[in-house]
Amino acid sequence: MDDFKLPPIEVGDIVLCARDLSDRRWHPACVLTVHEKALDIVLMGAGTAGRSTVLHYQDPRLKTNPHLLDDGWVFKLAPHTERVRSLETALGEMAVKVARLEMAATKEAKGKGQS
Numbered sequence: 243m244d245d246f247k248l249p250p251i252e253v254g255d256i257v258l259c260a261r262d263l264s265d266r267r268w269h270p271a272c273v274l275t276v277h278e279k280a281l282d283i284v285l286m287g288a289g290t291a292g293r294s295t296v297l298h299y300q301d302p303r304l305k306t307n308p309h310l311l312d313d314g315w316v317f318k319l320a321p322h323t324e325r326v327r328s329l330e331t332a333l334g335e336m337a338v339k340v341a342r343l344e345m346a347a348t349k350e351a352k353g354k355g356q357s
Contacts, residue, residue: 246301249319250327251276256320259283259296262311263304270320271296279303281317 251257251273258268271293275282280295297304299316319327 246279246298246303248276248279248281248298251281251319251323255323255326257281257283257296257317257323258320259285259293259315259317260299261315263299263316268318271317283315283317 253273253276255273257271257273259271260266260268270286271283272286273281273283274292277295279301280297282292282294283296284292293315296315296317297310299318301316304310304316
C-alpha cells in the first residue's frame with residue numbers, strides 16, 4: 243500500500259541531495275535517470291560523483307525501512323526546479339484560458355456575421 247509518488251521531475255533537473263535525513267548539508271545534483279520511486283543523480287562541484295537509487299526525503303518507506311539509506315542518499319527539489327514547475331503549471335493554465343477566449347470570440351464573430 244505504498245502510493246507515494248515522486249514530485250514531477252525530469253532528466254536534467256536540479257535537485258538537492260543529502261547523505262541522510264539528519265544531514266543538514268544539501269548538495270546540488272543533476273538528475274540522470276528517473277525511476278518509479280528513486281533517481282540516479284550526479285553531484286555537482288568538486289569531486290563530482292554519481293549516486294544511484296536516491297530516494298525522496300519524504301518517502302514514507304524511509305521511516306519504516308531506514309536500512310534503505312545504508313548506502314544511499316535522499317533528495318528534494320531545488321528551489322529553482324520548484325519555480326520552473328510552478329511556471330510550467332501557470333503557463334499551461336493560461337494556455338487553456340486563452341484557447342477558451344479564442345473559441346468564445348470566434349463564436350461571437352460568427353454569430354454577428356449571421357445577423
